Amino acid sequence: MNTAPIQHIVVVTGASRGLGHAIASQLLAQPGTRLLAIARSDTTLIGPPGQVYESWRADLADPVPLARRLQDWLEAAVAQSPDAAVSMIHNAAMLSAPGWLAAASDAELSVSMRVNLEAPLVLSAAFLRSTAASRGVRKLLLISSGLGRRAMAGAVPYCAAKAGMDHLARALALEEAQQAGGAKVVSLAPGVIATDMQMQLRSADPALFPEQERFAGLHASGALDSPETAAAKVLRVLSSADFGSEPVTDVRGSA
Ligand SMILES: NC(=O)c1ccc[n+]([C@@H]2O[C@H](COP(=O)([O-])OP(=O)(O)OC[C@H]3O[C@@H](n4cnc5c(N)ncnc54)[C@H](OP(=O)(O)O)[C@@H]3O)[C@@H](O)[C@H]2O)c1
Numbered sequence: 001m002n003t004a005p006i007q008h009i010v011v012v013t014g015a016s017r018g019l020g021h022a023i024a025s026q027l028l029a030q031p032g033t034r035l036l037a038i039a040r041s042d043t044t045l046i047g048p049p050g051q052v053y054e055s056w057r058a059d060l061a062d063p064v065p066l067a068r069r070l071q072d073w074l075e076a077a078v079a080q081s082p083d084a085a086v087s088m089i090h091n092a093a094m095l096s097a098p099g100w101l102a103a104a105s106d107a108e109l110s111v112s113m114r115v116n117l118e119a120p121l122v123l124s125a126a127f128l129r130s131t132a133a134s135r136g137v138r139k140l141l142l143i144s145s146g147l148g149r150r151a152m153a154g155a156v157p158y159c160a161a162k163a164g165m166d167h168l169a170r171a172l173a174l175e176e177a178q179q180a181g182g183a184k185v186v187s188l189a190p191g192v193i194a195t196d197m198q199m200q201l202r203s204a205d206p207a208l209f210p211e212q213e214r215f216a217g218l219h220a221s222g223a224l225d226s227p228e229t230a231a232a233k234v235l236r237v238l239s240s241a242d243f244g245s246e247p248v249t250d251v252r253g254s255a
Contacts (some may be wrong), residue, residue: 007032014092018195022231074130116161184244
């Protein structure tokens, strides 16, 4: 068991695969990290010998019970390590099958908004409440998308949720700036990454998804970051001294 004092308590959602898995793996390699990983399926990380992490299986389509559990966990973690920095990287998201809005079922649309917008809102509130007593720096990093800023046909719910996430960050950053010890808040577009989500976009039916060819071209030309490269970029933003100076930003520069 690693006995390094806890310097950083960090929660990563969507840690079972893709970008979230790479972020969680890189965090686990940092000594003094207490990591909680969340996804619907098991999260398996390989860290340095003795470095442990906790992993929960939970569905963000039902965020309220998860938020309560997270709040209890964070309160206890902060009580044990009151001087540690505390971060939440809300990375989990789902992309519905690309296609026209009117062809999607109401149930599918509702789940998409719960996972992609309701969950980040509810979990952000739980994070802020449960870490208020911390003497460490508190950072809330929401993983957004360029598609929250540029509209795309065939992905209306995803575009709407990510635009909502960006504005959530802007409004929340204003609130936190008014409080002593307020959290720093960032909604970050992580670039284009070789994950299941990109595969879904380039494999979509071009008749229902006009930009299919563009996504196929990005892949064919090698323009995608590996999850490991993208994770390193995300973690550079998280650890930067000016984290939170721009609540909506992009790993490639300003939004
Ligand atoms: N890939 C890109 O090019 C790209 C570009 C811009 C932004 N992004 C953003 O980057 C983030 C990571 O994307 P990615 O490409 O790594 O996606 P991904 O490969 O599809 O992984 C999504 C992660 O979210 C989890 N997840 C999905 N639905 C969930 C649910 N209902 N409850 C709990 N966990 C859930 C998945 O785990 P389980 O299936 O085990 O639940 C998985 O760990 C997302 O916020 C995405 O919008 C990605």
